[in-house]
Amino acid sequence: MSTVSSTDPVLRLLLVDEQRSFHIMMKAMLLNVGINRISYAYSAEEARRLCQKESFDIYLIDYDLGAGENGRQLLESLRERRLIPPRAVVMIVSGDASRAMVLSAIEAEPDEYLMKPFSQEQFKQRLKRAVTRRRALQPLFEALSRQDDTALLAACERAAQEYPRYSNFCRCLQADTLMRRGEPQEARRLLRQLLAAQDNSWARLALGKACHLLGLHEEAVSHLHACLRLTPLMVDAYRALAESYLSQGKTEEAQAQLKQAVSLSPQSVLLSRQLAEVSLQRGDYACAKDVLLNLIDMTRNSIHRTPHYLGAYIQTLTLYALNSNDSYHIANLQKQVNSALSRLRDGLISADFNYPAFEQLCQARVQIACGELLKGKKMLYRANQNWLDKPESMPPALLGETVLGLYQLGEFEYAESLQALLSEDEDHLLTTCISATRTDKTVQERRQRYQQLNELGIKAYQAGELEQALGHFREALRRTPANTGSALNKIQVLLQLLAKERKNSEYLDECRTTLSLLEGIPLNPAQQERFRKLCQEFAQYQ
Missing domain, CATH: 3.40.50.2300 (Response regulator)
Structure with a gap:
């Protein structure tokens, strides 16, 4: 040739x-x-x-x-x-x-x-x-393909000596490999030697990463800024800067760096994903929803396609609408979700992914956000009815969507019990989305007031102050109308009051109405058993 x-x-x-x-x-x-x-x-x-x-x-x-x-x-x-x-x-x-x-x-x-x-x-x-x-560099690339770090380090060393024109590339790859092996100090030593001979943007970038791993965040930031002065379009340096700022708790600065990187390289899945995560952490739902929608479009035909983008987008839309105090955003939610579902439907339908259950969970969350709590609750529980007995067997994507829906619904205890089943290495965007939901101001305020009322109700019940307990459970259920625990607690108190006043029609009607809220919903085994016993007890007053 x-x-x-x-x-x-x-x-x-x-x-x-x-x-x-x-x-x-x-x-x-x-x-x-x-x-x-x-x-x-x-x-x-x-x-x-x-x-x-x-x-x-x-x-x-x-x-x-x-x-x-x-x-x-x-x-x-x-x-x-x-x-x-x-x-x-x-x-x-x-x-x-x-x-x-x-x-x-x-x-x-x-x-x-x-x-x-x-x-x-x-x-x-x-x-x-x-x-x-x-x-x-063939030996180097072969070792890289085999993921053989020992052979890769040796190949980098030989190639750097044998081919001076490729020396910078080999040394930077050598440093990256050392960092992957948990040896950032050795990587830092190697890169400082390289930079002592000649300044180089790739070496500056790698040195910034090594310093970040060593906890030397100010030094990392200094090297990364120097890297960008040499090569302003090196988007990976912006991403590394964002990680250093995040480690210092500077989320605003991290988000600014990622926004700059995404503006330079809008087709980068990795950068957009990180921007969405940081925006969620900061409660910037307007930015997060726009980035996630772009991710959905960007990954439709790629190996990066995942239902987590759609799930996170729907949750971000919901949080944005709830915090906007604008009824338009809530009313427009169904249209936006349907549009997103249609974009991804063909790509997500496969033998190893239960798309119908996923879509039902998404629609359930829309109903909950739009105020149709009982309708949304029934949809949510029915989508999970195959896993209620063994929630640990639920596919991670469906488990995550369920946890998000339960937090929206006000089923806080159940949400936390399922969240504990998510593995530590689960998709970081999903766990970030769940964390953002848990710490969202409107969700936290509702949860704290519910917990206060529920605890007061339990204490009053245990002290035999049934009327006072009923008042607390009524208010807790008013705050979180779809909370199963509050409904069951209220029914239990009403039955105790009926035992004392069998002919009190007000208690009888209220108990019947509250029981009807749970009928037809495939509750988890513990809740279902308690509901069954309460129904049996109520039957004697019919």
Whole structure:
């Protein structure tokens, strides 16, 4: 091949582009540079099928592939499925020269990025550069693919010595590996040596990360700002800055850094996700809902697709509406949720995900937010009826949605018992959303008053002051009309009062009405058993 040497093996290339005219043009260009084993694909799905059958030495992928997955999403999918061998060169091409597009393509870490139109000479030189680098560093990339950190560190050391032109890349990768192995102090020492010889934005970024891991947050911030002075468009530095600010409790500064990063690279799933999490932590629901809606659209066709984005979006809409004191936002909630559900429905329907139950949980939360508490409660419990006996077997996505719905509903004790079942490594966005809901001002105020009234009611009941207990439970239920515990407590007090005054029609009617609030709802086993016994006791007064 004339791009490297006459002794090169025959290289196989996969060209992915939706336009036939580009295929024809590239075929002529590739033949001129000595590549004649060419496979063509017009879509991401067609490319994936080809990659499942054989591997290639060069992947030439257009960013814009029309409807469905784009080139970046295809590349992420192929890497996720380990369909690209470590020896292969990846080149992304695009006709969009916008900053957002360029940064998005670069974030996918191809070996080369080319803007259309490009000449044969440009292509030849870029390909030669990429192939030469990939071959020189092949042991490094193979160790990286195997996730063999010991071999990777050794390969980085050898390559840095043997190929000085790639030394900075090797040393930074070496430092990243040391940090991943829990050796940030050693990484910091290595990077300071590198920077003593020559300032470098990648080394500054890595040093900032190492200092952050060591708890040296002021030093981390200093290095990261220096990195951005060298390379203002390095979005990863903004993300690292945000993490350092968060560690210092400076959430406003962290959010500002992430907003800047997302404005530079709006197609970055990682940056948008972190911005949504920080916005939720700060109670900035307006920002969080906009970012989450963008995430839903951005990940529809990617490996990053998850029901947590939709669940978090619905909860953020709800919190935004509840805190806005504007009836318009509550009234518009159903329309917004239906729109979001329709966008993701096809992507979420699969054999290993119970989409109908998920959708029912989402709709239940909308009903609760709109004030239809009993309707929403029935929908919520019915969506979970298959797991009420064994909630620990509930799929995590459904469990998280249920916890959020229960907090909305005012079923605080039940929500906490289910929340305890979420594993520590569960999706961080989900746990952030739950935490934001628990600490939301309107939810906290309602919960604190409910708990005070419920505790007063229990104390009065235990002291035999039934009328006083009834008053407290009535008020607790007025504050949280769908709380099962308050309803059961109130029924129990009414039955005690009926035992003393069997002919009191007011107590009889109130007891019947309160019991009806729980009829037809598949309660959890403990609640269901208590409800059954209270119904039996009430039957004698009929």
